[in-house]
Amino acid sequence: MSARSEERAGPASPQPRTAAGTASADVAARATTGFRQRYGAEPAGRWAAPGRVNLIGEHTDYNDGFVLPFALPMRTVVAAAPRDEPRWTVWSELDDEPVGFGPEEADEPGRVPGWAAYVAGVVWALRAAGQPVPGARLAVASDVPVGSGLSSSAAIESAVLAALVDLGNLDLPAERWPRLAQHAENDYVGAPTGIMDQSAVIRGRAGHALFLDCRTEQVDQIPFDLDAAGLAVLVVDSRAPHRHADGEYASRRRSCEEAARILGVPALRDVDPADLDAALAKLPDDETRRRVRHVVTEDQRVLDTVALLRAGRVGEIGPLLTASHASMRDDFEITVPEIDTAVEAALAAGAYGARMTGGGFGGCVLALVDASAADAVADAVAAAYAERGFAAPATRAVHPTGGVTRLD
Structure with a gap:
């Protein structure tokens, strides 16, 4: 049975592992304060992991394709300490009551509900991989x-994975972390995500985008120096409520997998853009054809974007971003009015390119803009939202930062 309780932590001082990346001092302080208040002790350490935004390559990951995300300055911080027994207690500032669970809950997907399932899922994935996971607060x-x-x-x-690896001194190379974290989300939490999110969060590098081949899991760090180019990436949180996101995401994944079966290829990544028209002619209906067209052309847009960034032609990727959005809107049908409004307003205000980022049906838009114009573009998006009667968006300029790290 799961339990909720406040407990005291025991001391521990594992050696820190360093990595690129920084965390907001305020977030780190809140994690420390929460630990002290809930457990009456000091944490053994603090670990931080970033959010991520996908520059381009949407719904290509589960089709064995290519993606180009980068890690964000915003961070999640976990303050933690080991305990002697195999039990885990976690507190979040989003839910003031700690959640406790033992091996019986951790070993059975679905036993730990809500946000704590992400923590239990990591414990489960590590245990399933044969790792001696330490108990922890x-x-x-x-x-x-x-x-x-x-x-x-x-x-x-x-962040939880990094903490548990350090606290338990586990022999687990960082190259294996993304797949373990994805395993937790897919098979414990039940969210059918690809490998992109965890790869970007764990393997991100400051000043670079992460070019990931989702079939081979090979990564390449692509220079993405916005400051040198005088540019900025503006991320607009649309504040749009996600509309049927889970079911629609799963539906599109099934459609892509069925199309690959009909075409006789392992995944849609294997459809050559030069043969796209012939492939589409073999599909049974227009909706399936549009889904396939998005994936195949989106993979090519990722490759084209990487080529431009390698050549230092950062400002020239804008049209590819905009074409990606049009494909998501018209072929994959995953945008909503708030998202389309943000893209249109950003482009009208002078953005080089703009697109929805993420799984769709809500979420965020990114726009490539002159750094000096970031505020003006943000104001234009806000004005367009007000005119349409939408809730005000939240907008900030971001840059690529490092991945998961131990702070102290």
């Missing part, structure tokens, strides 16, 4: 917006 604070498509779930999974 944890406290979580975050400035990664929940439900905005910026991977708050991958951030908490990755």
